[in-house]
Amino acid sequence: MALNNPSQSQTQRQRLQQERDSLEKAHALQSEKVAEIRKARIVETDPSRKFQFKQELQEEERSLEELADRLNAIEQQLQATDSSGLEADASIYIQRPPIEERCYRAIVQPGALIRIKAPQKMGKTLLLEKILDYARQHNYEVVKLDLKLADNSALTDLKTFLHWLCVNVSDSLNLEGKVDEYWQDNLGVNTSCTRYFQRYLLLNINTSLVFAIDNFELLFQYANIFAEFCQLLRSWYETAKQGDKMGKIWKKLRLIVVNSTEAYPTLDINRSPFNVGLAIELPEFNHKQIEEMAKLYELDQLLKGDGLSHLINLVGGHPYLVQEAFANLKSQDISLEELLILAPTEQGIFSYHLRQQLESLQDNFQLKKDYKRVIIANEPVQLNPEITFKLHSLGLVKIVRNDCISSCDLYRQYFLVRLD
Incomplete structure (x- = not known):
């Protein structure tokens, strides 16, 4: 495998996102056009002009609906690839009873x-x-x-x-x-x-x-x-x-x-x-649920040694990270050893996701500063409640009572060298 080449799942995501970005711009412009026609129709008093605006509005709304349908289809495809790494594995679902x-x-x-x-x-x-x-x-x-x-x-x-x-x-x-x-x-x-x-x-x-x-x-x-x-x-x-x-x-x-x-x-x-x-x-996956997913991906070899434990030590029970790892191991694009070594780097299979998380932090100085405190600490850190919930919503921290810890070692390793 050429380790510096993007994986199939990453390439697919990037293509879909480019298409989504283009559609979002077109949808925004069309929405503005529809809004202007609606306003004009409301204030128009001439019956003939009002009827013309109605006809025009119906046509433009149909165009807006078509754009929305296409955009929704792209979002669903992105959700499928985000959920499983590879589109073919999107049907795998692990229950979290009850x-x-x-x-x-x-x-x-x-x-x-x-x-x-x-x-x-x-x-x-x-x-x-x-x-x-x-x-x-x-x-x-x-x-x-x-x-x-x-x-x-x-x-x-x-x-x-x-x-x-x-x-x-x-x-x-x-x-x-x-x-x-x-x-x-x-x-x-x-x-x-x-x-x-x-x-x-x-x-x-x-x-x-x-x-x-x-x-x-x-x-x-x-x-x-x-x-x-x-x-x-x-x-x-x-x-x-x-x-x-x-x-x-x-x-x-x-x-x-x-x-x-x-x-x-x-x-x-x-x-x-x-x-x-x-x-x-929704909680993270427990050990039994991760084993169940490994079996569904037919990764029986991973279950025989310490490989699964090493993977869990890296990503915890985070559903997306676990499933992304399994999808890439299943496709044989990367070995477990390579995956574990490269995971917190720009060559790793999680690079796109990690860069997204980094962008979220860089947009907010206080968020970045406080998360750095969390990942360098050897014990839970208490943060401002608003910062705590923002970091938690990104999945970057776990909340232990009123304090925060890094949600997994993958994030800790990656951000330790990127947050100054």
Whole structure:
């Protein structure tokens, strides 16, 4: 093997990311164009011009939808390669009992709310897909909204965001978007959104609707949207508990919220969706689960000696790192000895992932400074709570009571020579 050549999985990721970046730019420009036409249509008083704007808007929205579909397809391919290193191994899934069974039991309950939380690349989206597949087996309608696909124009204010949300849910259900027909600004934006779901979306499906929101933490930085949207989700959850006609309608809705950190802005406990429903926090793989994955990858030789222990000492039970290692060992692109030696270097199979983590730290001086304290210390380090949760959401630290330790030796070795 030519060790200085990028691996198949890394090359594929880079190609997909370049394509995604190009599509994101096109999607952002198209979104701005659609937003401008919508504004022009609202203020236009001439019926003829208003009709022309409507026709133009429909055409441009179709183009926007096509871009969104292509972008979503790229994101799914990236998720598959990120989850397994090699696309052919994306089907391998290791259960972490009793988490899956608890989620399956919850999602069939009327008005359910499931909250999945874990650092990046811990398998949150894979678990979400398992739950959604289970819901499909019960003939439920399923809508997954990834907030990574929300560009800046959709996040300017609460009304714009909820419009974007309603349109996307309608599209996913193959229903005509009728937001303007049900929206009444004098009722308030949350009420208008609720009205659209209650009177249009939920009444036009004959089964339950599972509505999953992935990468929810992206809203944490938008204070003008976050608190009100959280109140909206909480109100839907509470309404489903009612025994009246309205409660019967909302019992059809089951919510899943997925986020990578709990460092969200302070919320009134009575208006928050983060203290109700089923809370799931994904742990790392234990030794038995890593052995199970090795068997699925047919790496029996790895299980016979000390190789598995050496690998675990390097990457811990981090699902992404373990699966990336197994995928490359399975493809025989690299030996275990080479993998262990080169892992914390730019020649190693984790180089792309490690550079991404490094970029996250370099963007924040305090984050970089405090993580350096963690990796040079011989005992747990107490950090500012906000810094602690940011590092934890990146998967760089484990929290031990109120203190932090490096989440694995791979990160410690790599960052020791790169953080000055």
